Amino acid sequence: MKLLVKKLANTNIGILLRNTLKFKSIGMKLFENDYPTCVSDAFLWRTDNGxxxxxxxxxxxxxxxxxxxxxxxxxxxxxxxxxxxxxKVNNLGLSNELEISSKYLNNLEDYGTFYIYHFSENSNDLSNKDIISNRCYLGYSQNNNLHSFVHGNTLGKFTSIYTNKTFLTDIVKTSLFQNHTYTIQKYFNDFDKNELFFTNPTSKNIKFKIDGKEYKLKPNYSLLVETKTPIISIKSNCLHLRPTIFSYKEKYLDVHHS
Structure with missing residues (x-):
């Protein structure tokens, strides 16, 4: 009986109920597959505002x-x-670099997300339990100034390393209610402005509140929120809704994860 209860408690429905009741909540849960897996963060690209x-x-x-x-x-x-x-990128080096400009995205000046997946047809050295994740580093340069670098922040999607590609999500878990609060460990008062980049890495709608204002993110949507609040608390129905932060001070730019 105990084994059955434990098994049910770790199903998707069981985790949703646990998170809703705040009983041994689970923010992220990896998965069991019968193939080696590649996981990608939901990385932020920006070509807006220079x-x-x-x-x-x-x-x-x-x-x-x-x-x-x-x-x-x-x-x-x-x-x-x-x-x-x-x-698709072949002929990889051990270290590689990609620059994402508006020209690269057909002159689009905006923001969004991207994912990186590794594939191979010669993976005999991998076991079915192997999971790789290229957390990587992103640099953001505004108006051709020096880049500010930050690594990946939100596990988003996963797929097989082999080419029978089914792209799955929901590593990050949610609740039925906005009953989880995350306070960013930073005092924002000394900056001219701050931008918070949110992405929804789930297949569910995410609702969250900052400074009494309500926001909604559809599955895999992303959003930039500008704020000047010195202490930022995020109340949401997502257990790992932690934004990438852009802080501005005169000509100074600092980008980091929360």
């Missing part, structure tokens, strides 16, 4: 498993979850 985004990544399959001839795919989405572009 921004360029630089993305640095490694050939993880070669670096850690000595698997040659692997490749990556980038999937770019708008802030409203519209697929903008898929780019």
């Amino acid at each position: 921004y360029k985004t630089k993305f640095k990544y490694s050939d993880i399959l070669n670096l850690f498993y000595k698997i040659k001839n692997s490749w990556v795919e980038f999937h770019f989405y708008s802030k409203n979850n519209e697929l903008l572009k898929i780019e």
Whole structure:
């Protein structure tokens, strides 16, 4: 009986109920598959307001498993979850770089999310329990100034390393109610302004509140919220809704995760 209860408590419905009742809540949960898996963060790209985004990544399959001839795919989405572009990159080096400008995205000046997936057909050295995640570093440059770098912040989607691609989500867990509060450990009073970048890494609608104002994010949508509040608390129905932060002070820009 105990084993059955434990098994039910760790199903998607069981986790949802636990998070709603705040009983041994689970913010993130990985998954059990019968194939080696690649996980991607929901990375932020920006080409608005003079921004360029630089993305640095490694050939993880070669670096850690000595698997040659692997490749990556980038999937770019708008802030409203519209697929903008898929780019396949072969001939990887151990260290690689991609610059995302408005020209790269057909002169689009906006923001959104992108994902990186590693694939190989020669993965005999991988077990079905292997999970790789390229957390990577992103650099943000406004008006051609120096980049401010930050690594990935939100686990978003996953798929098989083999090419039978089914893209799945919901690593981050939710609640039925806005009963989870996250306070960012930073005092924002000394900055001219701050922007909080939120992305919804789930298949559910996420609702959250900042300074008494309500926001709603549809599945895989993203949103930039400007605030001047010195202490920021986020009340939501998502247990890992932690934004990427852009803080401005005169010509100074600091980008970091929360």
